[in-house]
Amino acid sequence: GAVVSQHPSWVICKSGTSVKIECRSLDFQATTMFWYRQFPKQSLMLMATSNEGSKATYEQGVEKDKFLINHASLTLSTLTVTSAHPEDSSFYICSAPSTGTDTQYFGPGTRLTVL
Amino acid sequence: QKEVEQDPGPLSVPEGAIVSLNCTYSNSAFQYFMWYRQYSRKGPELLMYTYSSGNKEDGRFTAQVDKSSKYISLFIRDSQPSDSATYLCAMSDTTSGTYKYIFGTGTRLKVLA
Numbered sequence A: 001g002a003v004v005s006q007h008p009s010w011v012i013c014k015s016g017t018s019v020k021i022e023c024r025s026l027d028f029q030a031t032t033m034f035w036y037r038q039f040p041k042q043s044l045m046l047m048a049t050s051n052e053g054s055k056a057t058y059e060q061g062v063e064k065d066k067f068l069i070n071h072a073s074l075t076l077s078t079l080t081v082t083s084a085h086p087e088d089s090s091f092y093i094c095s096a097p098s099t100g101t102d103t104q105y106f107g108p109g110t111r112l113t114v115l
Numbered sequence B: 001q002k003e004v005e006q007d008p009g010p011l012s013v014p015e016g017a018i019v020s021l022n023c024t025y026s027n028s029a030f031q032y033f034m035w036y037r038q039y040s041r042k043g044p045e046l047l048m049y050t051y052s053s054g055n056k057e058d059g060r061f062t063a064q065v066d067k068s069s070k071y072i073s074l075f076i077r078d079s080q081p082s083d084s085a086t087y088l089c090a091m092s093d094t095t096s097g098t099y100k101y102i103f104g105t106g107t108r109l110k111v112l113a
Helices: none
Strands: A002-008 A010-013 A019-025 A032-036 A047-050 A067-075 A076-081 A090-097 A104-106 A110-114 B004-006 B011-014 B019-025 B032-038 B047-052 B054-059 B061-066 B072-078 B085-090 B101-104 B107-112
Touching: A002 A090, A002 B004, A010 A019, A019 A032, A019 A110, A032 A067, A032 A076, A047 A076, A076 A090, A104 B047, B004 B085, B011 B019, B019 B085, B019 B107, B032 B061, B047 B054, B047 B061, B047 B072, B072 B085, B072 B101
Parallel strands: A010 A110, B011 B107
Antiparallel strands: A002 A019, A019 A076, A032 A047, A032 A090, A067 A076, A090 A104, A090 A110, B004 B019, B019 B072, B032 B047, B032 B085, B054 B061, B061 B072, B085 B101, B085 B107
8 A cells, every 4th residue: 555654753842832743655756745633533634735836825824824834745744833832632533535535634633732 | 503513522442443423514504624633742633525415435534525514524433442542623715715614623433342
């Protein structure tokens, strides 16, 4: 199956700093990637759709100025959490649909802890 | 009413049991139905993918879709302790032109040795 990687897998930062999370499709190209967040024992909540070469589409209630998304190439999307606060602590997961299918493949996730 | 309903569990079964996991949905435009398995602190892993109605079998896993009842199921035969995880159903309506998925809340399964 298609492989999606994320980096870092775990990050701790101080309140007020910014954190960048990378999502890469390793063996396929992805014009679209999705960013989710997941709180403990809860389901995935879609934050935004990342589009290569154009602006990301954010879900209702997600602050676009706080969660900056850049889809720099057909294999890389980044999510930057700006001015992070403790309530931003969560598990962030990206996904991408494999070429020619409607199936999404997920990255392993990034655990963000803001002190 | 949520678009996708899934019992969060937890569901505990003895090793070797047949497990039945279910989701109901309200949007009749959904055509693609997926089941993902998620271990603690890991990303979801695709288990089964079904288009429209019918059954699909892969090893110990069988996925069923009943569009008339808006009901999907995942059966796990001969369950193993390694099957202990959270199982998420997901659905999509590709007529909207996007790949957006709607997820259930996930069912936590524990298979006891």
